[in-house]
Amino acid sequence: MIELTEIFNAESFNFDGGLTTALILAWLAIFTLSATVAGMFFCNQASSIKSTALTKRDGSAPRSNVPIIVPSLALAPIAIFAAWATARVNLIFPVFEFTDTAEIVVAAIAPAFLLFIGSGLLWRVVALSRSEWAYWYSKPFVRVEQAFGKNVQRRLAPMIGTRVLLQSASDCLPLVFSELVIIESIFNAPGLGFWSWEYAKTRDIGSAAKSIAVLFIAYGLINLAIYFANKNLGKKLTGYV
């Protein structure tokens, strides 16, 4: 087993890996945000149809279902082959000495998108958007506002969007971080997950442990941010309703 001093004395820890991981996570956040915004436009139309969401016995918004999780290990190779076979696009990360920053930013799109699907985030955002619209449309205050001819969608959209975003992020974050290592490894993206794997292969356990520790700290910080955002939003919603 490794000793703590080995972790602190590790010299070959790669800080640039953090930037690549941050880049992939930033793209992932953009995809999640885009899906949430798209959900605001498309799912509120579907909510006029009576949803099974409203048939729940306790009257609460439906939360759980088994999400469609396609393992990134299955998804990523197919995406790489398909991109190359159909459009001659190489999705493998460019790791040359003088790679342009713009090229790296663009290369992070594919891993982030597959992480978005593989972690179930896409499915979660869609499912939550549908159920949240159905739930809030059934509330009496919404009916009253509709009766007075007010634009209910405009008032509800920011609130529902924020709820969907926070809830789906909170639900899928463990899977995102679980799949991060394999996504970076398959796409050869030199992020923290990739480097921790590389260090483990060369038996540099101290550096590997340091990279993994940074990943866990990042996971904890993002979780904390979601927790506090949820807490504040909860107060606002109570006042609103």
Added chain:
Amino acid sequence: MTMNSDAISQIDLGGAYLPPSAAHWLGTDYLGRDLLGRIGTAIVDASLPVMATVTGGFLIAALVFLLWLPRQFPVPMITATATIRSLPAGLLAFAVLVLAGGHHRFEFVLLVLGIAATAAAFDHMINCWERDRHLGYWEAHHAMGGSARRCAVRLGMTQGWSASALQLFCLSLQTSLAVEATLGYLGLGIQEPRASLGNIIAAHYDRALKGYPIPTLAAVAALLLISTLPQIIAKTMPGWRPLPPA
């Protein structure tokens, strides 16, 4: 040991990378082993133990929950299970394997997945219990002499909690199978000559990039099938359907 001997005896370097034929439906791998047989072995040797571990974890959680029941659940116990449940199982298993070195890797994978499944199931049952135990008909059942355990089994586990428990079980199965295959791919789980869907994909990935994708695609298809199987089973079960209006 027997498993390793069998796996080694199947090696035939002269028959490496044979294309699909009547004798080998999916062709052979880089060591001349029948690929279809190897995928089947991977499912039996790697995926089934994972499924058994997750199932065992859920059963242990139910047993501990029922044994503990008449008493209050202590806060440290609730906090510990909730914390373990919230951790990313894949990253946790990866960290444990990296830090533990090269011994008993698959056993460590199963241990981590088992603990994660047990914590998830236990946390779910505690949450359901805390939510439901003050419901009118639960309290009525208790007032008429029903014990807390009987109440939890009759009104909770076999009724109100079963659908969400089934969903959680399927989710745990899916993620655990994905984690096992991922660690196999990274060379941290099951090692050659034993078979895992992950190490089959890893062994043929370079060749797939050079234009021969059959072994990789076959293993990927098997992984997709096995990881979506719990979801398909769950959707066909009665517990899946939403509850009727009161």
